[in-house]
Amino acid sequence: MPKASPSNSKKLRRQEAEALILSAAEKVFAEAGFGGATMQLIADVAGLPKANLHYYFPTKELLYRQVVQNIFEIWLQAADVFDQAEGPEEGIGAYIDAKMEISRRHPNGSKVWASEVMHGAPVIQDYLETTLTDWTNGRITVIERWISEGRMAPIDPRHLLYMLWATTQHYADFGHQIETLNGSAPLSDAQWEAAKNNIKTIILRGIGALPTA
Template identity: 40%
Template sequence: MTQGAVQTPGKRSRAVSAKKQAILKAALETFSQFGIHGTRLEQVAELSGVSKTNLLYYYPSKEALYVAVLQQILDIWLAPLKAFREELAPLVAIKEYIRLKLEVSRDFPQASKLFCMEMLQGAPLLQAELTGDLKQLIDDKSAIIAGWVASGKLAPIDPQHLIFMIWASTQHYADFASQVEAVTGKTLQDEAFFQSAVDNVQRLIIEGIRLR
């Protein structure tokens, strides 16, 4: 009995975590397809296999659920930038960052699309995160790039514009996946096409920042 009592909280915690992840996954699917205004909590509850009452126990409103999904997306989206390290050779670090960003576009296309939708709407529910943790992270990584430029390891570039350029070129493959597929007949799920995208985006950006 004692052993069972000790295990119960852990099992309960795992069950709660699994249920919340199921809700977030279903919410991402519906929000990325219909947006926040076109999504009903009943849809999310049915897709995640929980009751609406149970869903509201964890996320008390549609807006709270939407923000939770966006925060999870932001964690996924920023993970490659957090891995960007000063001790790496500049071109190696930037090439790896490009690869990781394209992997995010390949592996989390719904997340990228929903994040794009939120930005197009002016990010009304994500401003605190954008002006807080995101800005601080960009400032920190921009300082690393500026240091490389100052020490003569990179061509003179504005760090923020470099980061924006990488975001634009890598996220395009997720946010405009239908357009990419219509033009090429391929998606990032095609291994050869993915590698071609990595090679070409890396080459275009690296050649623009390499010292001459």
């Protein structure tokens, strides 16, 4: 590989700077909300002058929009495991594992998403109406097939999906409350494992997808 040409090196630096800014922005938006976050604070966290942020992201809103989009991508990827499964025990179990891993690794992203939706999705309403709607309908089809095959009880697929989202994202969005109730300590590896298994056990047994214990 030849030495990076000036244009390549520029592009690389641009990507690096953008990633740095996006990471800082995700943290600040999660902790302060869109209205409470300031470009100055994001710049301080990123270790850059404030004007640089405006160079890469013209407005605060565009920066925010990019943060939300990035989260949405990660969010959707967790869905892959759902479809590759033979039945609900494997598919829903793996989906819970994947969503819990995201809650643990990307709690700030989850919080920004939650905040955006709670405020009426002013920035990503189009995503809700297109991509998320399509994704949801696809998963509903899969669940209905499992039900018709007798692999699980006849549960309303839509409310089951809401339950999966709610239980897994709760560990990110309400992480501060959970840590406080844990003696102001982060959950240990074992506690995360227990949380995951607890959700899987109750839901899978609850929908009749586990051999009756």
